[in-house]
Amino acid sequence: MDIPAFGNRFASELPEMAVAWKGAAFADPSMLVLDDALAVELGFDPAWLRSAEGVRMLIGTDAPAGTTPVAQAYAGHQFGGYSPRLGDGRALLVGEFTTPDGELKDLHLKGSGRTPFSRGGDGFAAVGPMLREYIVSRAMHALGIPTTRSLAVVATGQKVRREENLPGAVLARVAASHLRVGSFQYARATGDSALLKRLADHAIDRHHPVAREAVRPYQRLFELVVVSQAELVVKWMLAGFIHGVMNTDNMTISGETIDYGPCAFLDVFDPATVYSSIDSGGRYAYGNQPPVAQWNLARLAESMLPLFDDDQEKAIELATESLGLFGPAYDAAWIAGMRAKLGLSDDISDKEVKSLSEDLLVHLRDRRADYTSSFRDLEKSVTDEGWLARWRSKNPDKDKANQVNPIYIPRNHLVEEALADPSKLEDLLTAIDQPFTERPGLERYAEPAPESFRNCYQTFCGT
Template sequence: MLDDALARELGLDPDWLRGEDGVRLLVGALVPEGATPVAQAYAGHQFGGWSPRLGDGRALLLGEVEDPAGGLHDLHLKGSGRTPFSRGGDGLAAVGPMLRELLVSAAVHALGIPTTRALAVTATGRPVQRETVQRGAVLARVASSHLRVGTFQYAAASGDVDLTRRLADHAIARHHPAAAEREDRYRALLEAVIAAQASLVARWMLVGFVHGVMNTDNMTISGETIDYGPCAFLDAHDPATVFSSIDERGRYAYGNQPAVAEWDLARLAESLLPLLDDDQEQAVALAVESLGQFAPRYEEELTAGLRAKLGLEAAGDGPAVAAVVAEALPLLAATRADHTGFFRRLADAARGDEEPVRALVEDPSALDGWLGRWRALAPDAAAMDRVNPCYVPRNHLVEEALTAATLGDLDPLHRLLEVVTDPFVERPGRERYAEPAPEGFGRYRTFCGT
């Protein structure tokens, strides 16, 4: 599967990519002239535990692609084979997990959230042994870069301050050039990453996205979503929701994502301490002060997003508006309302028909007081439709599409991609794509695919 539109954005010819040389490029069998592919090294905290050497165990950075506007993008393969960081693994990937990343990253992009993007998933015909024998595939994805918090941790752990400095200078030039204008450029870099991640996680929370594996090696310096292994979207709104099969203690539950992001950013700050000040005590004080920007920035982004989702952007800043906004997510949690459906059907209530949103909760009377106060603020239904998706990759539909795809039938995947990549336009005949999982679907579990 090839994303033709993304290929054209990058200045690549989709027809060439479908040809023999293009396919060889997309699986790592053809190295472009002048390119020097590398498996990137990084460290990381995984579920809170320190791993000093991780790196691309099944991935390969082919090189950079310059788009027609002059922008640079990493072209990165996943599942192309063993690397020096494979640690006994085969370096391969199976069709199902790679198609999951293609599908969900496309949906996240369509929702306006910064993300790595899948250019193609190419079946290799090679068997991959996991719990069972599966069909092999290689994912080709693009990002503004693949620099991670774990990249800085790896450099810092080497004890080479000059290496950390050069890495930071590269990150500033590549992602946060405004930081170079400040005298304290490395503190400015830290604060730019903090701001980018606060915005990113707030956007995840607004659409009910659960990343599932927020290790420091999966937090980008650019503020793009990366690694779509055990990710999923909420059906019933519940802050304790965990989808990942290996997250036994709920560290990366939906409601924990802001706190985990702040924890990860503290690890970035630790890596940058030698660049913040020669005096370690002063460097720590500066880092702590900068980290203090995360929570207010996150709350600002979340509140602004909720105001938009509730149609209250033009409603002023009075206490009545603040109360309605602050109570929205706790109300969803208390009623276990369908996250996506609640906000989408709330626009019907703004137009005078409350029945669709009331039908989403077991006890409709629980909505009475809040709905009345919200409607009194004259919410803008048309504005709500523009920011509240009708379609997200519902978990049962993702599984249905991936199961069919692994058996060679791509039609369900194409149909699901059609709606989730145009998520704000409600279409007749696509009602099942907007419905929560059926009762028999059970507790959903996702896997990292390695």
């Protein structure tokens, strides 16, 4: 079989949130990059995906049998401002398919052309931002961070007008689903309580079926999303990842990282770090990611209130109680993560792990030390002998620490290099596919960015 069997579950179960649509007809599409291993894992024949027929599917021109490709409707808070109608302005949900392991996945396209949600946009995407998502999402998966995954980037053969004419592309990605906090905001804004309930049931069935067994299943669904997001953001923080645009339409119900726009990884450690050119106020700075995530979840709670209880005051009380799970879940995951990064055993108290971690981060910030390199080799990076003595006294297991502290990440200067010269893409992918294993010949992929680069680096949304 060339491809798995497809269905149209979202389109059929939630038609009020789906507009049937088709990708633009591109004259000369061609495969730029395909993740062969991921294709096989998902049940696709890589050779078929590279064929003319496969490429047409990956840009949205041809739909697999059994699907109803749709542009999804959702709302969202963008940089704190509420927009009641956003939706897929340059994207299509092709449909859902079941992998050989029995998992239900979405196939979703970005850059496939205008939709009814495009507003003033052209619906297209340039090669650079689509390759960025391909690179970074692949690295995130290799790092063990829940993420949507990029299957392919296809060149469209036409130019996209931004500040200049750029080559166009479509990104094909897969995800547990594309349900977002903004999906619930949209359903709530319609005033259709039955739609809101069907959306919640759909989310429970796809992501959190254990919630169905709870006395209050919708409150339990919310709690499970709260905990999964707390644990996700901890993984971002531990890896030094900055999402860059944590709007509510970019927060999934599944707990996967989604929408790699102006994302980047820390070079020097500084909680105030912002790379995104559009984040002038620093709302989504590295250190702000945990409180922003909790703020976004409060917006989800507001959207779900009618499902918690018919009495609004009681519903607010339940929502507040459940939202309170974020802090403890975050703290527990952060302590566990730092324990691993420092190579400390379970015998070391949480209090000691917390103290060592916080003091280390202050030291790294004050020294403007490279975040990734410092954790990979604390003996070499830390100049505070008092801290080193405290850490050594805990008998850290450095080999165990190296299993969670990467030596290779998609460093910003290397990503920009690969985007400018695609011939360097494969070597970068080779490094980041095994981020914890040091290998000869890849030394440059472990080196910090030049200071001249670090001092002026910015990322752009690419829309």
